[in-house]
Amino acid sequence: MAAKRPRARNAWSWRSRAFRGLVYQVVAAAAIAALAWFLWSNTLHNMRVRGIQSGFDFLGQQAGFTIGESLFPFDSAESYLKGFAVGLSNTLRVAVAGIVLATVIGTLVGVGRFSRNLLVRSLCAGYVECFRNIPVLLQLLVWYLVLTEFLPGVGEEWKAGPFFLSKGGLNFPVPVWSPGQAWSVAGLGVGLLLAWGYRRWARRRFEDTGKPRSMFWTPLAIVVLATLVGWTLGGAPTALDVPRKGEFAVENGGALTPEFLALWLGLSLYTAAFIAEVVRSGIAAVPQGQSEAAAALGLDHRMEIRLVLVPQALRVIIPPLTNQYLNLTKNSSLAVAIGYPDVVSIANTSMNQTGRAVECIAIIMVVYLTLSLGTSALMNWYNARVAIKER
Incomplete structure (x- = not known):
């Protein structure tokens, strides 16, 4: 007698695992949406009862404050929206510059941990242990203190060629x-x-x-x-716009304020210590046989690291390196402690003037979420490029 064939399950039947999974996901998404709507409507109701204004209409109003440092002109007569744009540009400026400097220093220190010179190895290890074990906020305050207290005052700038350094910051020539x-x-x-x-x-x-x-x-x-x-x-x-010493301060050229320098150096040196450990662990993860193969080919120690070890270590380095980039970007919010006008500082000022606390905090969250997701997407794309591909 022929065996009875099992009856095919209906894809839309409750006995189907895929259908049940879809239903559970829809129910969970609906529950989360309902909870979010309840919290938002309840917050708006409580704010109305207490006479607290809400909404993002304040972004079009006159800001009424100035920003000491910006990449493009801004004055008190312009809107809050442009003020947030200035804060975002300042955040991006220090984040990108910090990522570049931290990557360079961290890579050099991480590779230096494998140097055959005892002094170089010791200095690199000491750098890592020193900078990664001191809170980043304390480092920012120390750098700001150094730049504003121990450098010469305005009118007594240190001059090296066309560069001026003082408590007022760093002045340098820029192309016209x-x-x-x-x-x-x-x-x-x-x-x-x-x-x-x-x-x-x-x-x-x-x-x-x-x-x-x-x-x-x-x-x-x-x-x-x-x-x-x-x-x-x-x-x-x-043609260059060269800074020159004026009657009261250095004029013309480009300038970096003490607040930007302190934030840039503090974040970069702190994050570089963690990047150095990421690089060191990535190189250490390459099998020892690769070093032996490089030696058999007659490569010296530098060529071995540059041509054999580092390219293979990248596959291990990139994922944790992404985390360090994200940490540096989010740590830039500590700029408010030293007076650098980033997006958090602008939001705090706007919040105090308008009382729109929920809206200002929401803007901060959206900014950092967008920056973090963008950084992750870029690093994931690069990680996919350097990943080992099966043939």
């Missing part, structure tokens, strides 16, 4: 913007595209023929050459 500068930027963009294309070609050629090609110096030369070509086509502009 002209159409020729736009040509230079265009040349830089073309150079980056050509360098990216060269790296792809060199990688494929190495995989096909086994003949190595320069993966660093040649792309760098391409970028520099393309930038020079663009600069030349633009008329080779050389």
